[in-house]
Amino acid sequence: MLSGKVVATIIAVIFVLSIATAFMLPHARKIIRIENVDVKVDRILDDSVDLTFLIKLSATDNLTIKILTYDLKTNILLNETTIPVRGVEINEKLRFEKDRDYRVKVVLEREGRTLDFRYLNLRYLNTLIPEERELKVFLKDVDFKVLEVKGDRVKVLVRYYFDSLKDYDVSFHVKAVQYESNVLTDERWVRAKLEGGRTTIVETNVSVIKNYCYLIKLEAWRDDSIVRIWKSVLNLSPTKRVPKEAVEKEVEFEVEKFVATPTPIKAYGGREIGVTRATPGFEILALILAGGVALCLRRLGRL
Helix, strand or coil, X not given: CCCHHHHHXXXXXXXXXXXXXXXXXXXXXXXXXXXXXXXXXXXXXXXXXXXXXXXXECCCCCCEEEEEEEECCCCCEEEEEEEECCCCEEEEEEEEEXXXXXXXXXXXXXXXXXXXXXXXXXXXXXXXXXXXXXXXXXXXXXXXXXXXXXXXXXXXXXXEEEEECCCEEEEEEEEEEECCCCCEEEEEEEEEEECECCEEXXXXXXXXXXXXXXXXXXEEEECCEEEEEEEEEEECCCCCCCCCCCCCXXXXXXXXXXXXXXXXXXXXXXXXXXXXXXXXXXXXXXXXXXXXXXXXXXXXXXX
């Protein structure tokens, strides 16, 4: 059995040899690579967006970063940016137009030689909107209530129930469109303040022709732009069913009932913003068309 002195001597020799070996062997080559690439939205404009690329490296020795931007559909190189590396973390801001999708290649180089690279795809940038135009609301329900019937006209109360995540000042444009013909029958402007965390009721009246089906469109406006659109069906024709899909069919349509009368349209502050005016619509166009068809038939008869 080995004595304690012998065991201690063996351990000491192993320790000395391990230290000597560590100094004698060449140092392991440090791996130089891209650790991570993240993208952060910095600023959203109407037609473009500024994105910040957060690039993390494993080393900084005499390196450069290249960011190559390609059109995702055509693979055409659109832009190339070269960045000298001065630290293991790099923040680079680039601007992208919102009308296309992109493929971005991040390349780590040393003296023109590629050491590592990463690919990123940037899609749907057009869904990013400026803060002043955002609208994080949910339409929970819609009610229609008949208030009055006079002759062929029906006054209908349209009531919307909104749940909002934040406080917003919104201008709503309510439009009643005859379903089969797409003729605008009536429209109203309503200004509302939607409160975050609460259900807000927005309502207005529209005047339409009875015995027809209508598509009630609700446009939400912020910063002079439409930011959301909702559509609901108002059926005042109990003998007709509104189709789920657009299907051609014969519908009795009396166009003279839909001729607009001069009605001031009030904006959300009570300020008059426009007037719907009676126009020489379908009646005159029908006469012109009928005359043209008769003339063509007469000429064909002479041939």
